[in-house]
Amino acid sequence: MKVLVPIKRVVDYNVKVRVKADQSGVDLANVKMAMNPFCEIAVEEAVRLKEKGVVTEIVAVTVGPKASQEQLRTAMALGADRSILVETDEQTQPLGVAKALKALVDKEQPDLVILGKQAIDDDNNQTGQMLAALAGMSQGTFASVVEVADGKVKVTREIDGGLQTVELTLPAVVTTDLRLNEPRYASLPNIMKAKKKPLETLSPADIGVDLTPRVKTIKVEPPAERQAGIKVASVEELVDKLKNEAKVIS
Amino acid sequence: MSVLVYAEHDNAALKGVTLSVVAAAKAIGGDITVLVAGEGCAAVAGEAAKIDGVSKVLLADNAAYGHQLAENIAALVAEVGKDYGHILAAATTTGKNFAPRAAALLDVGMISEIQSVESADTFKRPIYAGNAIATVQSSDSIKVITVRGTSFDAVAAEGGSASVESVDVAADAGLSSFVGEEIAKSDRPELAGAKIVISGGRGMQNGDNFEMLYKVADKLGAAVGASRAAVDAGFVPNDMQVGQTGKIVAPELYVAVGISGAIQHLAGMKDSKVIVAINKDEEAPIFQVADYGLVADLFEAVPELDSKL
Ligand SMILES: Cc1cc2nc3c(=O)[nH]c(=O)nc-3n(C[C@H](O)[C@H](O)[C@H](O)COP(=O)(O)OP(=O)(O)OC[C@H]3O[C@@H](n4cnc5c(N)ncnc54)[C@H](O)[C@@H]3O)c2cc1C
Ligand SMILES: Cc1cc2nc3c(=O)[nH]c(=O)nc-3n(C[C@H](O)[C@H](O)[C@H](O)COP(=O)(O)OP(=O)(O)OC[C@H]3O[C@@H](n4cnc5c(N)ncnc54)[C@H](O)[C@@H]3O)c2cc1C
Numbered sequence: 001m002k003v004l005v006p007i008k009r010v011v012d013y014n015v016k017v018r019v020k021a022d023q024s025g026v027d028l029a030n031v032k033m034a035m036n037p038f039c040e041i042a043v044e045e046a047v048r049l050k051e052k053g054v055v056t057e058i059v060a061v062t063v064g065p066k067a068s069q070e071q072l073r074t075a076m077a078l079g080a081d082r083s084i085l086v087e088t089d090e091q092t093q094p095l096g097v098a099k100a101l102k103a104l105v106d107k108e109q110p111d112l113v114i115l116g117k118q119a120i121d122d123d124n125n126q127t128g129q130m131l132a133a134l135a136g137m138s139q140g141t142f143a144s145v146v147e148v149a150d151g152k153v154k155v156t157r158e159i160d161g162g163l164q165t166v167e168l169t170l171p172a173v174v175t176t177d178l179r180l181n182e183p184r185y186a187s188l189p190n191i192m193k194a195k196k197k198p199l200e201t202l203s204p205a206d207i208g209v210d211l212t213p214r215v216k217t218i219k220v221e222p223p224a225e226r227q228a229g230i231k232v233a234s235v236e237e238l239v240d241k242l243k244n245e246a247k248v249i250s
Numbered sequence: 251m252s253v254l255v256y257a258e259h260d261n262a263a264l265k266g267v268t269l270s271v272v273a274a275a276k277a278i279g280g281d282i283t284v285l286v287a288g289e290g291c292a293a294v295a296g297e298a299a300k301i302d303g304v305s306k307v308l309l310a311d312n313a314a315y316g317h318q319l320a321e322n323i324a325a326l327v328a329e330v331g332k333d334y335g336h337i338l339a340a341a342t343t344t345g346k347n348f349a350p351r352a353a354a355l356l357d358v359g360m361i362s363e364i365q366s367v368e369s370a371d372t373f374k375r376p377i378y379a380g381n382a383i384a385t386v387q388s389s390d391s392i393k394v395i396t397v398r399g400t401s402f403d404a405v406a407a408e409g410g411s412a413s414v415e416s417v418d419v420a421a422d423a424g425l426s427s428f429v430g431e432e433i434a435k436s437d438r439p440e441l442a443g444a445k446i447v448i449s450g451g452r453g454m455q456n457g458d459n460f461e462m463l464y465k466v467a468d469k470l471g472a473a474v475g476a477s478r479a480a481v482d483a484g485f486v487p488n489d490m491q492v493g494q495t496g497k498i499v500a501p502e503l504y505v506a507v508g509i510s511g512a513i514q515h516l517a518g519m520k521d522s523k524v525i526v527a528i529n530k531d532e533e534a535p536i537f538q539v540a541d542y543g544l545v546a547d548l549f550e551a552v553p554e555l556d557s558k559l
Binding site: 011013016017019026038093094095098117118120121122123124125126127128129130131132133134136137138139140141142144154157158159160161162163164165166167168169177178179213214215216217218219220221222223226227228229230231232234235236238239241242246248249 | 317319320321324342343344346347348349350351352353354355357358359360361362363372376377378379380381382383384385386387388389390424425426427428429430431432433434442446470478481482487488489494495497502503513514520523524525526532537538539540541542543544545546551554555558559
């Protein structure tokens with residue numbers, strides 16, 4: 001079966017971003033970019049399914065600027081067979097991305113789409129669910145275990161109270177949570193091989209989607225700064241402060 | 251203009267976070283309708299009818315909704331919600347699961363985890379793990395929103411007397427089915443609503459050592475949380491993770507024990523009123539946000555804390 005893995009280029013998770021002085025957004029100039037960590041988990045899961053013989057082809061896709069090719073190459077170095085870039089400099093938003101992905105689903109007819117549960121820049125946690133709605137597919141979000149068998153996929157989901165297991169008809173959308181797997185690193189030979197794998201570039205017009213943002217960002221501000229507090233010398237002093245100064249315990 | 255609030259519950263009782271979502275609805279303005287979807291959940295509808303400020307309760311009681319499967323719930327919400335100006339749900343794993351799906355069915359965008367209501371179409375929400383706060387404006391006719399519970403003070407659970415109407419648009423989409431669940435049982439308060447939270451990190455070394463935290467928590471009536479490192483290492487279950495990709499908490503008192511203070515962890519707790527950090531490394535970034543920092547070995551400090559309470 002075929003798997004589609006949508007991935008996203010984001011600021012590296014180690015970077016502490018700064019808000020621009022004009023409040024138009026965060027400063028991304030000269031900042032290290034990387035594949036969204038949840039997308040790495042998605043690629044890894046697809047590759048493991050291929051290694052198990054469940055999956056025959058992995059197609060990595062992204063909607064974003066030209067530079068996102070870098071992340072598609074990374075996905076191919078990790079084991080994706082080929083990739084598609086829907087190139088846009090528009091500020092993509094989940095509904096637009098989901099519509100683009102729906103068009104790619106129509107084109108590629110995958111049995112499974114595995115995405116990250118959230119992108120660590122906008123923290124929306126929407127795209128997979130929106131794609132599932134548009135494509136009329138089942139959805140298994142926040143997955144910590146994925147098992148494909150007998151034309152169905154069983155997904156164990158990380159929910160607020162613990163874990164929930166659901167069984168989904170195929171084709172299905174799965175979004176990854178942190179405990180699904182530990183992604184591998186790309187080896188140098190695989191990075192070299194990935195350079196020769198096919199990378200197709202399409203425009204939003206090619207697939208007939210309109211990526212116009214629905215939600216306008218008016219301004220972006222830094223969060224309220226916390227005042228650094230004090231160091232206490234002992235547990236006794238800590239308890240005293242909590243009781244008599246902060247008054248949060250009695 | 252009217253607002254539809256999706257009730258969070260376990261078929262038996264309403265979850266407290268719904269009261270915070272109603273608070274957000276009030277800030278938007280207009281009539282507030284609460285939708286209770288589940289199986290055998292009439293009692294929940296009764297509770298919802300008493301919430302201060304609610305004018306109507308819609309009850310969709312059907313086996314298809316019993317386990318909150320997103321395929322079925324989203325279809326219901328999109329159908330019922332099409333006549334409303336706003337559809338609000340809690341930013342819980344339930345809300346995050348169905349709300350984007352419902353939005354896409356309605357062909358509208360969605361605004362995740364709002365922290366404040368600036369006006370009926372403008373909201374604030376955290377991005378980049380809370381390192382930036384975006385003010386966003388929606389041009390969609392129906393605004394689908396998830397609400398960060400800790401950012402809105404709960405409205406009163408009593409005082410209202412709304413009517414309860416049944417809605418009969420039940421449908422099992424036939425796309426998914428419930429297999430089972432493992433729900434952590436605990437006598438301690440729920441993390442998201444607790445007044446005091448004590449969290450342990452990698453420094454705890456193993457799951458057994460969390461007993462020390464449970465003992466202190468029980469003396470204080472606190473909930474116990476964890477860093478991702480502690481969850482990944484298998485010390486404690488996933489539902490205890492606090493952070494950007496776990497639970498967001500904002501208690502009166504947050505005690506971080508053996509947690510370094512990575513930005514992803516801070517994203518989940520830095521709105522707490524008072525933060526205490528216990529860490530043996532005086533350079534640990536957690537001290538930059540702590541009101542009271544104690545540089546100490548947790549294996550000495552925590553038992554001592556226990557004995558002094
Ligand atoms: C240069 C630039 C600047 C931007 N600035 C802003 C801004 O200031 N404010 C703002 O709100 N938005 C901005 N965006 C849009 C934003 O980056 C997201 O693409 C969009 O909001 C999707 O939300 P998310 O990534 O949080 O989605 P989520 O729903 O959290 O993502 C979940 C998963 O969906 C998949 N996915 C998401 N996006 C893509 C994609 N593009 N291609 C393939 N798969 C994908 C991935 O698997 C991901 O793990 C900008 C985009 C660009 C390119
Ligand atoms: C995509 C993504 C999402 C993430 N989401 C989250 C999230 O939601 N929540 C989260 O928490 N993390 C998250 N993380 C992980 C985060 O980056 C950190 O790795 C994690 O928070 C570290 O956990 P920790 O502080 O327990 O461990 P460490 O960073 O290893 O810190 C352990 C601390 O314990 C102290 N210590 C050790 N022994 C003792 C002792 N005997 N006495 C006192 N102190 C001691 C050490 O000095 C150290 O400061 C995420 C990461 C990524 C990439």
